[in-house]
Amino acid sequence: MKIVACYKNTPDFESLRLQPGEEPDVSAAPLAIGQYDLNAVEAAMQLAQLAPGSEVIALTAAGAAADSTKQRKAILSRGPDRLVVVKDEAFDGADSFVTASALAAAIERIGGVDLVLFGEGSADMYAQQVGCMVGALLGWRELNSVSELGLDGGALTVRRELADRSETYRLSLPAVISVTSSINRPRIPSMKDILGAGKKGVEVIDCAGLAADSRVETLGLRAPEAAERKGRVFQSVTDEAIEALALEIRRQM
Amino acid sequence: MEKAKICLAVIDDAGAAAPLTALAGRLAGRVFVAAIDAPEAAVNAEKAWLISTGGAGAAAAVGAVTRLLEELAPELVITGAGRDSRMLAAHCAAALRTSALTDADELTPEPGAIAARRLVYGGGAYKSVRAAYPAVICAGPSLAGAAAEAAPCAVLEEIRASLPEGMELTGRAEKSVVKVGLGAAKIVLGLGRGVKDAANVERAAAFAARIGAELGCTRPVAEDEGLLPRERYIGVSGAVIKPALYIAAGISGQIQHMAGVNSSGVIIAINKDKQAAIFENCDYGVVGDMMEVLDALDEKLS
Numbered sequence: 001m002k003i004v005a006c007y008k009n010t011p012d013f014e015s016l017r018l019q020p021g022e023e024p025d026v027s028a029a030p031l032a033i034g035q036y037d038l039n040a041v042e043a044a045m046q047l048a049q050l051a052p053g054s055e056v057i058a059l060t061a062a063g064a065a066a067d068s069t070k071q072r073k074a075i076l077s078r079g080p081d082r083l084v085v086v087k088d089e090a091f092d093g094a095d096s097f098v099t100a101s102a103l104a105a106a107i108e109r110i111g112g113v114d115l116v117l118f119g120e121g122s123a124d125m126y127a128q129q130v131g132c133m134v135g136a137l138l139g140w141r142e143l144n145s146v147s148e149l150g151l152d153g154g155a156l157t158v159r160r161e162l163a164d165r166s167e168t169y170r171l172s173l174p175a176v177i178s179v180t181s182s183i184n185r186p187r188i189p190s191m192k193d194i195l196g197a198g199k200k201g202v203e204v205i206d207c208a209g210l211a212a213d214s215r216v217e218t219l220g221l222r223a224p225e226a227a228e229r230k231g232r233v234f235q236s237v238t239d240e241a242i243e244a245l246a247l248e249i250r251r252q253m
Numbered sequence: 254m255e256k257a258k259i260c261l262a263v264i265d266d267a268g269a270a271a272p273l274t275a276l277a278g279r280l281a282g283r284v285f286v287a288a289i290d291a292p293e294a295a296v297n298a299e300k301a302w303l304i305s306t307g308g309a310g311a312a313a314a315v316g317a318v319t320r321l322l323e324e325l326a327p328e329l330v331i332t333g334a335g336r337d338s339r340m341l342a343a344h345c346a347a348a349l350r351t352s353a354l355t356d357a358d359e360l361t362p363e364p365g366a367i368a369a370r371r372l373v374y375g376g377g378a379y380k381s382v383r384a385a386y387p388a389v390i391c392a393g394p395s396l397a398g399a400a401a402e403a404a405p406c407a408v409l410e411e412i413r414a415s416l417p418e419g420m421e422l423t424g425r426a427e428k429s430v431v432k433v434g435l436g437a438a439k440i441v442l443g444l445g446r447g448v449k450d451a452a453n454v455e456r457a458a459a460f461a462a463r464i465g466a467e468l469g470c471t472r473p474v475a476e477d478e479g480l481l482p483r484e485r486y487i488g489v490s491g492a493v494i495k496p497a498l499y500i501a502a503g504i505s506g507q508i509q510h511m512a513g514v515n516s517s518g519v520i521i522a523i524n525k526d527k528q529a530a531i532f533e534n535c536d537y538g539v540v541g542d543m544m545e546v547l548d549a550l551d552e553k554l555s
Contacts, residue, residue: 013374018508024378095352096343125373127355128336132343136315141420143312145336157423162336163484165427167310172419181476181483215351215388219368219381224512226534229520233538235527237546241539245546246553248519248537249464252440252498253554 001054001173004116005044006103006131007037007075009065010124018223026221031065033074036119038186043149043179044117045079045187050151056080057110061102063092066204076197077189083202084110090211093218096125100133101212106205107138115156118178120145131178141171144178255364257281257328257386262298263289263318263341265311269333270294273392275401277331280362286406287321289314289341296403304412309422311337317414319348328386329367333397334436346389353389354382358396358493372493375472376509394436395495395516435487438467441496443487443514445471446478447503447524447543454480456544457502460551466500471510487513502543506531523547 011029018024041058048054058080065071066087076083086106091099107113116138118131128144135142147166148159156175160167161182189197234241260281264270270288274297277284286301288294289311295301302321306313318341322330330345332338334356342353357369368383369390416422435441442461448454448470461468468485475486487494487510499517503524504510511534514520522535523546532538539546 011374013377016374016377018377020508024374026374097346097350097352100347123375126375127353128339129343129346129353129355132340133347136344136347141417142340144340160336163428165425167422167426168424169312170421170423212350216354216382216384219383221373221378221380223378224372224376224508224515226511227515229534230536231533231538232536233522233527233532233540235540237539237541237549241541242546242549242553244537245521245539246550248498248521249440249500249550249554253464 001048001051001114002112003044003048003054003056004059004107004110004113005041005056005080006059006116006118006134007041008034008060008122009062009068009071010034010122013124020223021225022223023221024223031068031071032123033071034119034123036121036123036181038078038119039179039181039183040117040119041075041078041080042184042186046184047115047149047151058083059086059103059106059110061086061088061091061094061099061106063087063089072202073194073197076200077193078187079193080200082200085202085204086207087204088207088209088211094211095214095216096127096129096133098212098214100130100137102207103130104134104137107134109205114173116174116176118176120178120180128178131176135176138176141175142177143169143171143175145180146177147180147183149177149179149183255362257362257367259283259285259325259327260329260331261285261287261321261325261327263287263330263332263338263345264291264294265289265314265337265341266333266335267291267294269397270296271401271403272397272399273331273333274298274403276360276392276396277329280331280360280367281329285325285327287314287318295406295409298406300408300410301406302410302412304414306414308425309414309416311340312420313414313416315341315344316417317412319344322348326387328388330387330389332389332391334391334394339391342389342391349387349389351384351388353391354384355391356393357390358393360390360396372512374509376512379512393493395493398434398436435467435469435485435494438496440464440466440498440500441469441494441514441517442466442500442502443469443471443504444474444481444502445504446473448474448480451480453544457547460547463551464554469494471504501531501535502547504531505529506534
C-alpha cells in the first residue's frame with residue numbers, strides 16, 4: 001500500500017508571549033509539527049505494518065519550514081520512508097482551500113496513492129477542514145473523525161466517533177481519512193530513529209507562484225482583551241463567600 | 254446592513270435548525286434549507302430539501318448538497334459546528350473554491366463579502382477575516398446554540414441519497430451520553446487541573462447537574478489527564494462560549510482559556526492559589542479548595 005500522511009509545521013503558540021489586545025508575534029515562535037498530525041503519521045505506520053511492502057510518505061505544504069532540516073528530521077524520525085514538501089511562501093498562514101489544493105495536486109503527482117491520512121485538525125487554526133477538502137478535490141471516498149482503522153482484504157475498515165453515536169464503515173481504496181487524537185499514542189523517536197531520519201529521501205516541489213488564490217482575507221490578529229470584571233475575591237472559604245456565590249448561581253438556576 | 258441574496262443552511266442536527274436558519278435569515282434575503290435525515294429541521298425557509306440517507310448520514314448527503322449549490326448558487330452556506338457539519342462545510346467550500354469560516358462569531362455582512370472572527374492558536378488570539386461571496390460559514394457554538402423561533406417550512410422536496418460506490422456503512426450505535434451543549438447552556442462549570450481525579454470530576458458533574466450547568470474543562474483535563482471527553486474542552490476549536498454564568502473551578506486562568514469564556518455574563522473563580530491569574534478576571538472569587546467550595550455551594554443550594 002502507498003500511504004501518504006499529511007502534516008503541518010505550525011508556530012508553537014504555547015511559547016508565544018501574549019499582550020492583551022496586541023498582535024502576537026507569531027514569527028518569533030519556534031516551529032513544531034502539529035500535535036494532531038502525529039496521530040496521522042502513527043496511524044500510517046501502524047497500517048503499513050499490516051500490509052507488508054507498504055510505503056509511507058510524509059507530505060506537507062510549507063513556506064519557511066520547507067527548508068528546515070530540523071523539521072524534516074523531526075517528521076521522518078516518526079517512521080515515514082520519505083518526505084515530499086510542496087514549497088511556496090504563500091503556504092505560510094494559507095487558508096484551508098489553498099493548502100488542500102496544493103496537497104491534492106501533490107498527491108496526484110506522487111501517483112498510485114492508496115490512502116491519505118490527516119490528523120483531526122491543525123494545531124494552530126484547528127478548522128478541521130483540509131482532510132475533508134482534499135478528499136473532495138480528489139473526488140475520493142473520504143471520512144473524518146475516524147478513531148479506528150484496519151484492513152480487511154483490500155478494503156479499509158474504519159470506526160467514526162461522533163458526539164452522539166459511533167459508526168463503522170468499509171471503504172474501497174483510494175480514500176482520504178482524518179483520524180481523531182484518540183486513535184493512537186504517537187511514538188517518541190529514539191536516537192537511532194533521529195539519526196536514520198537524516199538519510200531518508202526528501203523531495204521539494206517548488207510551487208512558487210502556483211498556489212491557488214485565496215478568497216478569504218485576514219484582517220487582523222489580536223490577543224484577546226480581558227473584560228471589565230467586579231473582582232470581588234474572598235481570601236478564604238467563609239460563609240459570606242459561599243453566600244455571595246450561591247446568590248449568583250441561584251439567579252441563573 | 255447589506256444582506257446576502259441567497260443562503261443555504263445545511264442542517265445535519267435538528268437541534269441546531271432554529272438558530273442556524275434564524276441566523277441565515279439575518280444574513281440573507283432568501284433562505285433555503287437542506288435538512289439531512291431531520292425533517293423537523295425544515296424551518297424558517299422559503300423551501301427545504303429533505304435529504305434522506307436511510308441512516309447513512311452526512312457522508313451520503315455530500316453529493317446531494319453540492320448539487321443543490323449548483324442549482325441555487327447561494328452567496329452564503331451555513332452549517333453547524335459538529336464533525337458531520339464540518340465535513341459538509343469542507344465539501345461545499347471545495348465546490349465553491351473557497352475556505353469555510355469555522356467556529357465563526359461576530360458575523361458581519363459587507364457588500365459582496367462577509368466578515369467574521371474566531372479564536373486561533375488554542376485561544377491565544379482572535380483572527381478577523383473577510384470571505385468574498387460565495388462563502389461558507391460553520392457557525393460557532395454560541396450562534397448555533399442561541400434560542401430562536403422556528404416557523405415550519407411550507408415548500409418541501411424530498412431527495413434520496415446514498416453513500417458513494419465503494420463505501421458501506423457496516424454499523425451504527427447511538428451513544429447514551431447527553432449531548433454537550435456548551436453553546437446553549439446558561440451556566441457552565443469549567444474544571445481545571447485542580448480537579449485532580451476522576452472521583453472529583455464525578456462529584457463536580459453531580460453538582461453541575463443539580464444547578465443545571467453544563468460541564469466544561471481546560472485543555473490539560475481533556476488532553477493530558479483524559480478526565481473528560483474532548484467535546485467538553487473549552488477553547489479547542491476556537492469556540493467561544495457565552496453563558497450567563499461561568500464557574501471556573503481549579504482553573505489558573507491562562508489567556509488561552511480565558512479567551513474562550515471572556516464573553517460570559519458573570520465569572521466566578523475558585524482556586525486554592527491566591528496568585529492565580531483567574532482572580533484578575535473574575536466577578537467573584539474564592540481562594541480555597543475547589544471541592545470544598547463546590548460541596549459548600551451544593552449544600553447551600555439544595
